[in-house]
Amino acid sequence: METTNKKYIPLIGSLYTNFIFQGMAAIILSQNLNALKDSWQASVQQITLVISAIGLGRVIILYFAGYFSDRFGRKKTVQLGILSYLIFFIGIICSQNYLQGLFFALFAGFSNAFLDTSTYPTLMEAFPNERDNSSLSVLNKAFISLGQFLLPLITRFMIDHEWYFGLVFIGCAVGLFINLIYISSLSFPERHAFEAETPVIVEEAVEVPKSRRPLFKYEGIALLIFSFTSVSTFNIFILWVPSFAESLSLMNHSNSLVLVSAYSLGSFVSVFLTSYIVKKGVAPTLLLIWCSLISLFLLIGMTFFPSVPMFLIGSLGIGVFAAGGIWQLGLATLLELFSKGKGRVTSYYSIATSVSVMIIPYITGLLEKNSVSMIFGLNIFLTAIGVLAAVVIRYRYKKITSQLTEVDQAQALESVETKIV
Structure with a gap:
């Protein structure tokens, strides 16, 4: 890192702190599902509707958030994000019913955006x-995983000691408020138009058949499907694996929460492992296939051959293979193939993710009426679709890049390596 920019290290540390709480916010409602049911006199389906509101809030505000950041500055946007989380954490414990909770859950989506x-x-x-900025960006995911690792342990401790569940919400709010005061005293870098140098896979001047050019209706759509399914795989998992273990009488409630910590530990380690493997020359598009396929096998094993060891291995494995960087590799591949209009194609990819976060909790909440096993059946189905999408991405990518020279291929691969976020 350039010495002149080391003055921003405290700022980066403060920004990372936000992501610890963002990781907690993503699972805090599902971790306290039983307590919220009792507090609001609500059904499981109503609680999952509240969880879905987080994705809805992100979809509603995403475009405006990007505009606000560019127009009024990064600092004001970060401050708005922290304030939105404060409203979420305090609002949830002050809510008298699930409808009020749904309203305040929107602010978690706002903050995320x-x-x-x-x-x-x-x-x-x-x-x-x-x-430098790619290696820093990859740590965002690591700090999200850290938050998701810590929260289940804290929640389990509170359940075992019969403490008020709202204390963890208050603790998150206090931590964020302190960080808000600190970050408000820091200076942000000057805004400028940043555009990473990304080689265009097929230059317009090169005469190649249309079938060998990047076409959004093929690999673009396949990557959007992959965005939806990859996020669905681990979101369904972290929302429902404790309930699944309980429904099979494998674990009690407090012990089942630790499965999410195992998942988060796998995710944390995999962020760095995935980056290392890609830097060693393994094709990112090949990793999309293998990671999705292994995730599929783990889900099948947990569903059809349930046991405590299988659940522990599955939780760790889903963290490693489904949540440790393949979503980011998919985005990097999309930006490489469609290097013009990066902001626009990135928003498409993010919207596919947001739609998953918005509708999947509600759909799984409806399935829970019949059986939690059906929820994992849905996860197997969606992950299988993700595998098929990854195969299409791999096939089309190889077909397109076959027109490049060996030097061009090496440059393109290096571009994807440095874009894992």
């Missing part, structure tokens, strides 16, 4: 060198 559209540009503007 505000923080994403301000943090990533800030990293790029503070450290313009692409290798």
Whole structure:
């Protein structure tokens, strides 16, 4: 990292702190599902509807958040993101019913969008060198995983000691408020138009058949499907694996929460492992296939051959193979294939993710009426679709890049390596 930019290290640390709480916010409602049911006198389906509101909030505000960040600055956008999370955490425990909870859950989605559209540009503007900002961006996922690792342990401790469940919400709010005060005292880098140098896979001047050019209706759509299914795989898992273990009488409630910590540990380790493997020369599109396929086998094993060891291995494995970086590899591949209009294609990819976060909790909540096993059946189905999408992506990518020289291929691969976020 450039010495002149080391002054931004405290700022980056503060931004990472936000992502710890973002990781907690993503699972805090499902981790306290039983307590919220009792507090609001609500059904499981009503609680999952509240969880779905987080995705809805992100979809509603995503475009505006990007505009606000570019127009009014990263600092104000980060501050808005933190304030939105404060409203979420305090609002949930002050809610008297699930409808009020649904309203406040929207603010978690707002915050997610505000923080994403301000943090990533800030990293790029503070450290313009692409290798620096890419290595910093990958840590965002690591800190999200850290939050998701810690929260189940905290929740289990509180359940075992019969403490008020709202204390963890208050703790998150206090931590964020302190970080808000601290970050407000820091200076942000000057905004500028940042555009990483990304080689165009097929230049317009090159005369190649249309079938060998990137076509959004093929690999573009396949990558959007992959965005939806890959996020669905691990979101369904972290929302429902404790309930699944309980329904099979494998674990009691407090012990089942630890499965999410095992998943988060796998995700944390895999962020760095995935980056290392790609840098060693393994094709990212090949990793999409293998990671999705292994995730599929793990889900099948947990569903049809349930046991405590299988659930522990499956939780760790889903964290490693489904949540440790393949979504980011998919985005990097999309940006490589469609290097013009990166902002637009990135928004498509993010919207596919947001739709998953919005509808999947509600659909799984409806399935829970019959059996939690049906929820994991749905997860197997969606993950299988993700495998098929990954195969299409791999096939089309190889077909397109076959027109490049060996030098061009090496440059393109290096571009994908440095874009894992």
